[in-house]
Amino acid sequence: MSLVFAGVCSHAPGITGRAERADPALRDGLYKNFGRMRASIEKSGAEALVVIAAEHFANFFMDNMPAFCMGMADHYDGPIEDEEWLGIKRQRIPGNPDLAERLITNIMQDVDLAYAQEWKFDHGIMVPLHFLTPRYDLDVIPVNINCQGPPLTPLHRVWAFGKALRKACDAAPEKIAIVGTGGVSHWPATPDSGKINETWDRDFLQKWADNRKEDLLAYTDDQTYAESGQGGFEIRTFIAIAAACEGNIGQIWFYAPIPIFAVGCTIATMQVS
């Protein structure tokens, strides 16, 4: 059993890039729970962190869009965005190509998975790392699920991926942490930026915390788009974590709509037994 930690978190660029414009109490509550997640990952003894992200055209475009891709590089650079815009200095993040290759090889037995030996991290990974590995001294293995360029990765395939990831982690001797990062409802980078459907978010997060597979896989993209916006497609990252932890329940540590961050900010964990 080598999966030692599982959780989910938000990654909106405003969390670091527009920090000074947020309600201080909400912002500090979010930061505190990011810190709590960092402490839990450190306490778990994790030797590598798999980040399941929903990237935003930093590496993958509609000329060749994979449903799933996993990094297999020695190192990664990020953020790809302007440092001042994001509020995060450019970093070199260590990878773990040996472990990544073993995970990829194993996952490929069950799910068609692309791999990449080159990957520039955007805010979707850099914001979580800024809080979870602030010294950038933990090996990171990125995963992308296509949540941006339709046709999007089907939810039941996301579940299959999460299960395959779990099987691969369990076959590795290293202690591995996994974090899914995405939004619940949001309409990012549109004139509606800051719109948040809190009712929808709380309903989804309860289903996620209860790990109700049927309910999680019952969402349709049309329904998600109508009720939770373009950003809602990123629930795929949360669902992958639920699948990796099937049979376990989660705990929502923090949820608060923070409009200037353009998302209902979330920090949650799930048992990994």
Next chain:
Amino acid sequence: MSLYYVQKLIYNLNRDPSLVERFKIDIDSVLAEYELTEEELSAISKPDIGLLYVLGVNGQLLMHYAALWEFEWDDYIQAMKDGIEEHGEVRAGMYVRTGGGYL
């Protein structure tokens, strides 16, 4: 309509600092490498962020193109609203306006 290539250009600009340098020095030579309509060429060159939004450029790309031209966040949001006023509703893609928002 060649929305794909408008977005491909912005995607490439986001990834390649040397392309950004070339874009700033000789924008026409860069644009000549993409299949773009006159309306798209104008919107990119001006830049008309509002028109690019109406043409259907994905917000996750457009916000970085706006930042490249040093739009502050609130100005970027306003530019999209102005684009709808001037050019009508979003014509393609999934970044249509639905109402609401922070600003």
